[in-house]
Amino acid sequence: MLGTQISKINLNNEEERLEVHKFLEEFGLILDHDVDYTIVVRVEGKIKATCSKAKNIFKCFAISDDLRGENITSTLITTLIDKLFEEGIYHSFIFTKPDKVKIFTSLNFKVIYETEDAVFLEYGLYDINKVLDKMAKEHNIDLTTPKGALVMNCNPFTLGHRYLIEEASKNCEEVLVFIVEEDKSLFPFKERYNLVKEGTRDLENVKVVPGSEYIISSATFPTYFIRQEDVRLKAYAEIDAGIFGKYFGSKFNIKKRFVGEEPYCNVTNSYNETLKRVLPIHQMELEIIKRKEFDGSFISASKVRNFIKEEKLEEAKHMIPEVTWNFLNSKVGKEIMEKIKKSNSPH
Structure with missing residues (x-):
């Protein structure tokens, strides 16, 4: 024109x-x-x-x-x-x-x-099938054994996360833990991945794997064409759950996905409800595990970040495994904690 x-x-x-x-x-x-x-x-x-x-x-x-x-x-x-x-x-x-x-x-x-x-x-x-084939090869994933799986951000890795992984490992012959790869969190992917890998090394039937760009986060999902938050969250959850069931489930022979019970957050609760509805379409069961508690309340990564923000690291010590504690007291860990103290981000 x-x-x-x-x-x-x-x-x-x-x-x-x-x-x-x-x-x-x-x-x-x-x-x-x-x-x-x-x-x-x-x-x-x-x-x-x-x-x-x-x-x-x-x-x-x-x-x-x-x-x-x-x-x-x-x-x-x-x-x-x-x-x-x-x-x-x-x-x-x-x-x-x-x-x-x-x-x-x-x-x-x-x-x-x-x-x-x-x-x-x-x-x-490339496409999703090629990426999952490569993932299976790189991480030596046996495609024949039925498995359990968890998808985690671990921002940072807590005893709550460790507890969920342990429970899954007791229930399944093999467990895959997919760590959200996208860097929308205060703790970078590389650090989150290494903490979980190191912190579950003793669980012989557990394999920690980068989630790839196909495990999308709600932070990635666009707001531009779905204004209403509830409709947007529903669409995001359905796509995320559907991709996991249709591709990850069938490729890696995942029969059960584990999530933590969510007593506080309506968004996560709604996401879990979507998983419960969508995963069975792809021959996968959802198991909700009651979260680990400490001192009368549930352990969460957001509480750990709040303790860091308020400069009360000692109070977080009972909520995190030794590997996370040691990392927080390292040079890189201290730099991340300084960023958290200055940040207003909920992630």
Whole structure:
């Protein structure tokens, strides 16, 4: 179309950011706070289409009706894929509404999982099946033995986490513990993974494995096209549970997933209810274990972080295994604790 140009938005410029935000609002969408790169198509100076990315996730996608049929979708997506290639990233994802799936499958995106409110697709050099095959090989996972599994963040690793893993190991011949790989937490993935691995070394039937980018967190799930929090959480939980059941469950022969009972947090409670409903569709059972208590209350990583924030590390000592205590008193651990003291983040 004559006069059409693609340009990059300076996300640090409040005026430019607001212009994109207002354009998206016309479609009932918002500009997600975590986007790191945004492009727009302008016609005679006015925004007529936009797409953004947050790391390797495409989001905040909208095109004016008067540009339909102009191949703008392909142009936007190709531009973002080129940007990812510049950054050395050759694999990407998009969450979208079910009625938009055909647009992206026509651009060679593959559907990973679809729910009533959202669809999760991927594009690139590899796919979920190749990643899980590689995981099985790298971590020497026997695919024939029926297993139990847990998905954990461990921010940081507590005696509560250790207790859940122990209970699973008593119930199953083999147990896989998937550590959420995404770095949205105050304790980086590398440290969380190493703490759990070291802290469960004595449990011979337990294997600790990086979760991969297919175990998604609610922090990754986009807010831009589902405004209502309850609907968004439901869509996120259904996709996350569905991917785990359909792919991880069938690939690794996981018959049972274990979670801790959630007495306080409604969001986690709702997530557990979704697991209970979705996992059996994929021949997997959910077992909810009562959490470990100390001094009349449940042990949680958030309590440990609060003690750190309040500079009451000694009070956290009874909630964490020795491996975590030693780490917190190391140089790296002390640096992380300083960040926690300055942070307002709940993660």
